[in-house]
Amino acid sequence: MVDGLTKVYGEHRAVDDVTFSVEPGRVTGFLGPNGAGKSTTLRMLCALTRPTSGSALLLGRRYEDIPNPGRTVGVLLDASAQHPGRTGRESLTLSALAMGLDRRRVEEMLELVGLTPAEARRRVGAYSLGMRQRLGIANALLGSPRILLLDEPANGLDPAGIRWMRTLLSDFTSAGGAALLSSHLLREVEVIADDLVVIGRGRIVATGSKEELLATAGTVVRSDDDRALEQALRAQGLEPVPSARGGMVVEAQPVEVGRVAAAHRIPLSELRPSESGGLEERFLELTAADAREGVS
Template sequence: MIKVKGLTRAYGSFIAVDDISFECRPGTVTGFLGPNGAGKTTTMRVMVGLTPATHGDVTIGGLHYRDIPNPGRHVGVLLDASAQHAGRTGREVLEIGARTMGLPGVRVDEMLDLVSLDGREAKRRVRNYSLGMRQRLGIAHALLGDPSVLILDEPANGLDPAGIRWMRGLLKGYADQGGTVFLSSHLLHEVEQIADEMILIGNGRIVARGTRDELLRDATGGVFTTLVTALDNHQLAEALTERGLVVHQAGEGLRVTAEPVDVGRIAADKQIVLTDLRAGHEGGLEDLFLELTAETQRDVLPNDMSADEVRA
């Protein structure tokens, strides 16, 4: 369990993190989302004792990080995959960590296997690793002590699509076994696929939090829509209308004011074959994210400039 209460971190007159509070429960993945410079990394540095809080408190399992005995056995941390000793081999990095934590050497081999770094790669010096390989090594080090809590800053950074899918499965499986996962990212679509709860931060303040469905409900005003296409759209439209749903033509399919599961059930009841079924509010979370963190977004066109003018 991670508890953050009234956390503030100031650098002179600049407030990097402004009075934030939240909890991360065992068995869940919590996504910490925000633009670059929103306060994510500062918050995580305070969590693990690298940066002192100006005000407020952070505890992990009821203790401050500095008071946790042999903390690597309880909290796995990855804040910067590029901060590993460039002159050591991947295996040496893990062996030093294992000795520091009092772990058997076999644990190193287990972690190398877990993150798919083979024997040849493990013998290479970290300076010769790609960013994705450093990320895998960093995750291996975070998991080395079999901790109950993981704190990861941008863990998907540098991973290829297969690596990102692997990481999602790894972290979800870790949480399913009772672990607490807290990960930051500016990649909304990646986090929403695995996070049980998401916390959105902008300008150092929490601007929204909740499950994916709760955030979508806020983003859409509680109105859900579905895009659906069937072999017989006319038959499907009649079936949906009979159930009192609002149906409109949308390209080659239909837009329905209902959730996908409800549309699917009606189609199944009428034995109507569907060729496409998806949420019609897929941009809802992204729109909410951009709206709530607009003041800290860097990549915004001036109000009087169009995309065509930029291309020109």
């Protein structure tokens, strides 16, 4: 789907040689700190931003080359970017007409996302953020697409709404759809995602199945001089990653890490096998050098 995708603004590389794929029947979580390049990548996927180089293909085509793209790709990038003067039903009806759909599809989508007839008659400007999210999701699903591109779709939803979102994505992928989901709600991503793509400073820092990335692996090590230890480990071809709890995580056995430290006479204060602390801890480890703010 995405191959060598790059976007440069002046001297700033917002997205740098990003490559990953989203498989049918699976939810792919797209994660990264603020400013990491997630939104720019999504905008390039749906032709709102032109790549500097590389390609972003959906079922083998660029978004702009797909006839009637709403029938193939459902997009929700910003739930607030909806005409405030239209009612919810009017917004969906205009989209349905543009895609050549039967108006009955509008009522089906309103029911699917839980907007009542009274809410559908209200103007979007009077909607809460959660209601706008539901309307945006209805719009994304209106054309019965095979791919969903969703940026923070659970933002503004209450716990019941988040659970509904989880079920909706599960049903969509169970029917063979492919979903790319960008979110800061790491615990929710951990529940729903099958695969993960983690980006930091515009570059992919990890990609793979959720099980692979969260599997227990490697060694936690802490020393009196972590900088010297990091240099020694790298000299041996090992790649230490800063741990969210201090020290480093190294994809090697404790005995191997201990030998490197001993050879360089670096006293260790901690040396133990790594234990998976879930997606939040793994995310913090992978993006420690790139994070600007905390995560949800």
